[in-house]
Amino acid sequence: MGSIVTYGEEILETFAQRAFGPVDSLILSWVSYLKLSAASGKVRSWQGVRFGELFRAEYFGELFPPTWDTPEGRRLYAAMAASPRFRDIKVMGYTEQVDVEREKQFAAMSFQLNNALSYVAFRGTDSTMVGWKEDFNMAFQFPVPAQKAAAEYLTEAAKHCTGELRVGGHSKGGNLAVYAVANGGGPLQNRIARVYSHDGPGFLESVLQSEAWAAISPKIDKTLPQSSLVGMLLEQQENFRVVRSDKFSIWQHDPFSWCVENGDFCFADSLTPEAQYLDRTLNRWVCSLSPQERERFVDSLYALVDAAQITTLTQLFTHWQESIPAILKAASQLDEDTKEFLFQTVKALVGLGVKHYPEMRALREGRGEENGHT
DSSP: OBOHHHHHHHOOOOTTTSOOOHHHHHHHHHHTTSOGGGTOGGGGSSSOEEGGGGOOGGGHHHHSOGGGOSHHHHHHHHHHHHOTTTTTOEEEEEEEEEETTTTEEEEEEEEEEETTEEEEEEOOOOSBHHHHHHHHHTTTOSSOHHHHHHHHHHHHHHHHOOSEEEEEEETHHHHHHHHHHHTSOHHHHHHEEEEEEESOOOOOHHHHTSHHHHHHGGGEEEEEETTOSGGGTTOSSOOOEEEOBSSOGGGGGSGGGBOEETTEEOEESSOOHHHHHHHHHHHHHHHHSOHHHHHHHHHHHHHHHHHTTOOBHHHHHHTHHHHHHHHHHHHHTSOHHHHHHHHHHHHHHHHHHHHHHHHHHHHHHHHHHHTTOO
8 A cells, every 4th residue: 555655756747737636735734844944045935945956965954853754754755856746846935933932833834836726734733842732722722823823824825825725734734724714714715725634633613613614614625544533632523534544543643654545545434443432532521621621631731741841742752761750740749729630630531431432342343243353
């Protein structure tokens, strides 16, 4: 089974010869994670630079952040720089913003694919803890700072991008893309042919009942891997398609694991029983908490990480021998009321997990019977 890497290597037609599709969207969404400011100052301007000109060895040290510095990523980057489909794309309008005090992590870039087609990509969550904090803030805050920034960026990008406009992102980037389009106004929305959310978290129910949402919902193309967790967070009523992945569980969030064949994703009939179980459990747990309780829970957990002076996920997991004891020490210093609140909140989550476990077993057994398994 192929992947976005083999797609980049094998699909050589230009966008005038072969229509833009969801796999192209996921690839450009991945590119938005790269640290392009190290490569060329031109990418920050709306003048832009050819993608092929960015393929230089001296850029690689800063270009690939730790999370995305993989053999697959470098292979895809090389394929794009050589391919007639991607090498002449103009990359422009690159921006990245991190504001710890405002709990904001945002980055975006635009691509002029040809005179008749443009794509705006929003970066998902990076490895900073403030980026993850902003993600969790979505459970009680709307809009978060990155969503506001996305709407402002899309409005500005539309002034410089020509032709039909498509918008998308992976993970939080998909959520930002949908928010930006929904809040872009009628004239801008008329230019947008499609908005892609690749395993992006959903929205609060109040958002999905708004007129702004209703106006753009037919244009949303949401794709999730079979064992999606991130993309099902806050999921209420968004339609989505399920993509096969060659990895397991949460690791399916990795776009390089998504299966591609004949120029398109390989689709599955449904999410796995385990993913459906987690979806029911987590979303019902979130809905059982008031917005104030959600905020208190998220802020309390983040305070523990902050007290331990952990600023990135890489630091948290790579140096877990130091970070975990530091978090536990910070937890021991919490006041009794906060300790009890955290305990009871987590206890409620565990209780819901136990309650819904028989549903997962039934789903799994039913799926096995359909496939001829015991």
